[in-house]
Amino acid sequence: MLNLIVRRVAIAIPTLLIILVISFLLMHAAPGGPFTSEKPLSPQVLANIEAKYGLDQPIHKQMFNYTVGILTEFDFGPSFKYKDRTVNEIIAQGFPVTMTYGIWSFIIAVFFGVPLGLIAALRQNTRTDYFAVSFSIAASVLPNFVMAPLLILVFTLWLGLLPGGGWNDGSWQNLVLPVIALSTSYTAELTRLTRASLLEVLRSNYIRTARAKGLPELKVILRHALKPAMLPVITYLGPMFVGLITGSFIIDSIFSTGGMGYFFVNSALNRDYSVMLGITLLVGGLVVLFNLIVDLAYGWLDPQIRY
Amino acid sequence: MKYCMKAILLAAAVGWSSSLLLAAGTHPTTGEALTDDQIFTYVTIDEHTSVDPQIVEDVAGAAIVRDLFEGLYNQDADGNLVPGVALSHATNADKTVYTFTLRNNAKWSDGRKVTAGDFEYAWKRLADPETASSYQWFMGVMNIKNADDVMSGDIPVSELGVKALTDTTLEVTLASSMSYFPLTTTHGSTFPSPQWAIKAHGANWVKPEHIVSNGAYVLTKHVPNETLVRERNPMYWNDADTIMEKVVIKIVNDENVALTRYLAGEFDKTGVPTGQFARMQTQYPEEVYSNPTLCTYYYNLNMGEHGPEALKDKRVRQALSYAIDRDIIVENILQAGQFPAYTFTPDATAGFTVPEVAVAVITQAERDTKAAELLSAAGYGKDNPLSIEILYNTSEGHKKIAIAISQMWKQKLGVEASMQNQEWKTFLTTRGEGNYEVARGGWCGDYNEASTFLDLVNTNSGYNDSKFSNEEVDQLLADSKTSDNPQPNYTRIEEIVADEAPLISIYHYTSAMFLKLSVKGWPHENVEGNWYSRNLYKVAE
Numbered sequence: 001m002l003n004l005i006v007r008r009v010a011i012a013i014p015t016l017l018i019i020l021v022i023s024f025l026l027m028h029a030a031p032g033g034p035f036t037s038e039k040p041l042s043p044q045v046l047a048n049i050e051a052k053y054g055l056d057q058p059i060h061k062q063m064f065n066y067t068v069g070i071l072t073e074f075d076f077g078p079s080f081k082y083k084d085r086t087v088n089e090i091i092a093q094g095f096p097v098t099m100t101y102g103i104w105s106f107i108i109a110v111f112f113g114v115p116l117g118l119i120a121a122l123r124q125n126t127r128t129d130y131f132a133v134s135f136s137i138a139a140s141v142l143p144n145f146v147m148a149p150l151l152i153l154v155f156t157l158w159l160g161l162l163p164g165g166g167w168n169d170g171s172w173q174n175l176v177l178p179v180i181a182l183s184t185s186y187t188a189e190l191t192r193l194t195r196a197s198l199l200e201v202l203r204s205n206y207i208r209t210a211r212a213k214g215l216p217e218l219k220v221i222l223r224h225a226l227k228p229a230m231l232p233v234i235t236y237l238g239p240m241f242v243g244l245i246t247g248s249f250i251i252d253s254i255f256s257t258g259g260m261g262y263f264f265v266n267s268a269l270n271r272d273y274s275v276m277l278g279i280t281l282l283v284g285g286l287v288v289l290f291n292l293i294v295d296l297a298y299g300w301l302d303p304q305i306r307y
Numbered sequence: 308m309k310y311c312m313k314a315i316l317l318a319a320a321v322g323w324s325s326s327l328l329l330a331a332g333t334h335p336t337t338g339e340a341l342t343d344d345q346i347f348t349y350v351t352i353d354e355h356t357s358v359d360p361q362i363v364e365d366v367a368g369a370a371i372v373r374d375l376f377e378g379l380y381n382q383d384a385d386g387n388l389v390p391g392v393a394l395s396h397a398t399n400a401d402k403t404v405y406t407f408t409l410r411n412n413a414k415w416s417d418g419r420k421v422t423a424g425d426f427e428y429a430w431k432r433l434a435d436p437e438t439a440s441s442y443q444w445f446m447g448v449m450n451i452k453n454a455d456d457v458m459s460g461d462i463p464v465s466e467l468g469v470k471a472l473t474d475t476t477l478e479v480t481l482a483s484s485m486s487y488f489p490l491t492t493t494h495g496s497t498f499p500s501p502q503w504a505i506k507a508h509g510a511n512w513v514k515p516e517h518i519v520s521n522g523a524y525v526l527t528k529h530v531p532n533e534t535l536v537r538e539r540n541p542m543y544w545n546d547a548d549t550i551m552e553k554v555v556i557k558i559v560n561d562e563n564v565a566l567t568r569y570l571a572g573e574f575d576k577t578g579v580p581t582g583q584f585a586r587m588q589t590q591y592p593e594e595v596y597s598n599p600t601l602c603t604y605y606y607n608l609n610m611g612e613h614g615p616e617a618l619k620d621k622r623v624r625q626a627l628s629y630a631i632d633r634d635i636i637v638e639n640i641l642q643a644g645q646f647p648a649y650t651f652t653p654d655a656t657a658g659f660t661v662p663e664v665a666v667a668v669i670t671q672a673e674r675d676t677k678a679a680e681l682l683s684a685a686g687y688g689k690d691n692p693l694s695i696e697i698l699y700n701t702s703e704g705h706k707k708i709a710i711a712i713s714q715m716w717k718q719k720l721g722v723e724a725s726m727q728n729q730e731w732k733t734f735l736t737t738r739g740e741g742n743y744e745v746a747r748g749g750w751c752g753d754y755n756e757a758s759t760f761l762d763l764v765n766t767n768s769g770y771n772d773s774k775f776s777n778e779e780v781d782q783l784l785a786d787s788k789t790s791d792n793p794q795p796n797y798t799r800i801e802e803i804v805a806d807e808a809p810l811i812s813i814y815h816y817t818s819a820m821f822l823k824l825s826v827k828g829w830p831h832e833n834v835e836g837n838w839y840s841r842n843l844y845k846v847a848e
Contacts, residue, residue, distance in 0.1 A: 031733040031737070032733055032736040033732070035441060036732050036739070037441070038748075038749065039444075039770060040735070040739055040769050041769075042769055044443075044455070044458050044459045045439075045440075045443045045444055045458060048437075048439045048443065048460075049439040049441065051436075051439070052439035053439075078510075082531070083356055083359070083510075084357045084359060084511070084513045085531065090531065093531050094531070152564055152568065156567065157567050157570055160571065163573070164567060165557075165568060166533060167530065252532075252560070256532070256533060256557065256559045256564075258530055258532040258533035258558075263532070269730070269731065269732070270732075271732055
């Protein structure tokens, strides 16, 4: 296992470097720049600004300086759009927000989605199963950009129960609506996945064997079916967790949470190079990390897997 | 014991209710009953870029800066100049040197006196290449002596034409005579900045814990992309007249969600979502406003080297302009009280009378006939149709207008009009490089005088995307800077622009908003949209 961890960390470094280089090149290839505006700046003013941010240097130098800044001082540079903030500050402010509502959404999705899928599979073709299947279809076709404004309409305008947005240092009232809007489709996906996976396992030969040797049904499921049924679910949970904690543009912009998802998308539109790179690297790093965690979990779930 | 408890409770209740009465009070001049909570909460769609007066570059940020800082002059509800830190100014005979007399009771929030030196420092800071402000160009608009050479780093910042003669006397030397110079001093980028705080904290000086400001409010809280709070500044020289205690911004990126939350009572002011003005005005007639603003929506016709040959023919450009029915666009598409435009400068501009240009004084039927004649005279018709591409930045609103205009051209003139949309920055680059045929544009005035619009058609203007060049226009513009009455020049320029049609003015913007009935003092007539929180107050309903 240690071997695996060491190997994966060793691969992670060039992976992140490749992400950095590709993002850097793509970003600079996009037309316009951070300082392109409706009222174009005079060449002199533009030159002053580019000199200040080091954008006047050749691209390989910019990339080198940027990488050195990260490695030596963990400095991701200043934001080109929000001039009185650095990328570190933007991430330090936005990441805890997305992480909070992301973790809650993850917990809710796993807590409801997995058991619902299990029950549906165990009671296939009963009312419970039909309910679970209908829920997962309905919830996955209702996108969160429709659901979020609907929730605000009902809970803020009509019922007056919950604030329609804002973060308020993460108070629970401000968390409820974003978490519902974000977790619903993930819950649905987990229900569908768990159900399908368990059904498949239940039809396999070793389950038939277990039943044939007279094991009680509960033991068959707990000891023999559950673990292998969880394999595809775990594969899904890793990237899902990263996706949730790094934020959603829709959730951030509709609920004004101040989270990182909004900054990420907007940094691309604003050509705010440093913010975009900083968040890309953070997301990239997290993906690598959680893929590793998923792989380690595999070993525990499936004894056939050897590292 | 029981009685004793009751007496205490009663005394507490009386004390509490009388303190309420005292706190509420009435407005000192209008006598209206004021509410207890003088807190004004409003929505902005996006996070402001900065609250540093010399760095800020967006409208939402400029409104914050106007509350936190005070420049030489302020504007009243109608947009006229009223004293700010400056009490008055004098000028020499040829209007190249302006001397401002500053009040001696203006203070920074840390108690220091606001001096002419603070303005000198701020203006030099704006022009300094090291500051690298996106608003450096405003020094050029102000026409300050040596501004260009200072910005390019050719001469030291100390050579800039601004000097504090005493603590209360500021002398400004211009590159050439300019009669409307004082108008530019209400712009945020000219506000003073505290050298000692900037030296001590660098870029972090604008953080709530470090900021020192001289306006009616101080910054007390900022959570990026969520909220910003400013509270009254007891050190402000006119703090006694401030009624609004606290001003809160909530950043809501989605305008429809903002409206829902406004209706739920969370905010006092928000925008009207695109395309919903007419319906909202019927539903909430007392809370919905549409105020004229100093902005023009127009189409550039590319006359430059990359532009199509057809658009180099004046008759083609005129035909395209005549065939656009501005009334349909304003009344049927926009529906928020916008004004059809036949001149580039809006009617709302101070001291500007809209000239009766040829295209404006005839009916649309006459325009359509004329357009068809002009285009066939230029050699285009059924056998030889003109084909034109309209470029706009991706947005539902721009798309609707482009569809309407391309249909008008198609039906009335047989033009094969196509449309292309591009993402904002890509669009700006394409348009800036002149790789288009027809491209949309939106222009807002930087100060309330016609030159802020008409300078765009100057041959050397960096904003002249049509690449229009006319010697007479350039000369008229140059002369108007020194003239006491530039209106005849402006009239002539508008006539030339309407005739040559390098750009087609389509409509003049309005700004539509929801404002709670309880909020009073909003300057609806200020066409630059310059509002100051210290003039607002909330009345009891």
